[in-house]
Amino acid sequence: MKRSTKYSKKDVYQIVNERIMSSLEKGIIPWKQPWSVMGLPKNYQSGKAYKGINLWLLLSCGHGKPYYLTFKQAESLGGKVKKGSKSIPIVYWNFVYQHKETGKKLTEQEARKLPKGLVDRRAFLKYYNVFNIADVECVDWELPETSSKQPFRPIKACEDLLERIPDLPAIKYNEAQAYYYPKKDYINMPEKELFRSEGHFYQTLFHELVHSTGHQKRLNRKELWGAADKDKSAYSKEELTAEMGASYLSNLCGIWEEAQQENFSAYIQHWLGQLKKDKKLLVESAAKAQKAVEYLTGGKD
Template sequence: MENQTGDTKKDVYAIVNQRIIDQLEIGTVPWLKPWTDAGLPKNLVSGKSYRGINIMLLGSMGYPDNSFLTFKQISDLKAKVKKGEKGHMVVFWSMVKNNQTQNTVESPDANSSTKKAMLRYYIVFNVSQCENIPERYLPSKERETKEIPTCEFVVENMPECPVIKHKEQKAYYSPSLDFVNMPKKKSLNSDSAYYSTLFHELVHSTGHEKRLNRQSLVKNEKFGSETYSLEELVAEIGTCYLQSLTGITSEFEQSSAYIQGWLQKLKNDKRFIFIASNQAQKAIDFMLNVKSVEEETQPQEQHL
């Protein structure tokens, strides 16, 4: 049973990247998984939501409830993991001095000359993989009614929201003029399709230099470039987070060409998906006016 943080000698980037690749190769796009029914993954005991790439790693598992526990939490509750069940990886950053990082790789956002963020992991189990969990911790049979923000609420309350126009029958964000153009709502198949498209363009807009100054947007490189592809993945992952938050589902069709395109990107760069998910989380924090916090910098749930 693995109940501690992962060995720093392991290439955690490569392990996680391969898991995403494995899903793509069987035709599943992890960031397009509709997580609406189960909600975004969270820790059962602390109630803390997982962030960044951990949303993708845990949210795409298909459990009826997206609540997870560490081995220590299970033990503290006098519960146990069901026989034969395997845990799931959660990654986090551990700050160490430069001379201690010979077996590690930098965080995508590492910028300190004296310290670097070392990528590590720990293991969690879904609540359905456990038994003898005290009743008070178990998800209610009749799920509590939780207020879900409407799509319009998200748009109206986005800080520094760009002007949204409906002058052309196509969707795009103009970085130079800082506005979003959308087709008229009635021209799309559903409200879900309209807001999914609008969310995509608004995530792009968070990269403007007066907002997050995201270089994959600011550089405004041509279609097909690495920078362009990164910005597109940021927008797609961010859109999925917002879809789950607002309770709408994706109507996107996963074409073979689409999957193969991302497969190649991930095979060429093991950091690609990490950088994209990290930037997508920052974009959503900005849109929701949430004070940005560091991605899981230490396995806090381990010690609850």
């Protein structure tokens, strides 16, 4: 496996943009992730945290254990990358030095010995691939202790609400990402202990629960079913409905937190653009959010 490949600036930028945009389209905002128990994403071997765009690329993957290795680093530890595992690009800058008068290419050491006025330095992007340690077999990982994290303490008002919900979809904890999967009608959530607080957990769960009310056997919202492929504004409508509904439920349970306000604000710029195109968006989304809340609470608010 090649460690890195040369690409033009446009190609590498496109790779980065496509990955981040894909996450945003799934409702995952890397810089607004509410769960983290092991700190920032790091290279397992060096222990150094990734910086710049690499930080956001890795956060968008939602791995519970944020440690990464190159293919060769995994091999050096006696590990083996699992078949079918997907690599993640790590972007870095490379530089080319050239003598302005002679046109001769220079090494970095040669360039440093010359006056700056005689050296032309050009930067270009390159990348190499890494894998999360969950995708590497045959290694006994030595990870920092996280037992100091306080155990999750259920919030009674939230649990009472969950118990009353008719036809509650299954809630699974398969991966460190929050989403509703309409085709199989289940919600995936990160482990409860990964959230910064109990309130963050319930707020995130409420968002996905509102999405679940759009299922065909419940309120049958067209924005949740197939329309997104034909109409990109459908995703915005569904997200706005979920945000409004989750905010209502959070207030109802008394767990409104500043973090939810931050998450809510993350969508504002996108919504502004949609509002300019569709003056009915807010009114219609608010009505659908109200119906979702009434369904989840049995009309008891």
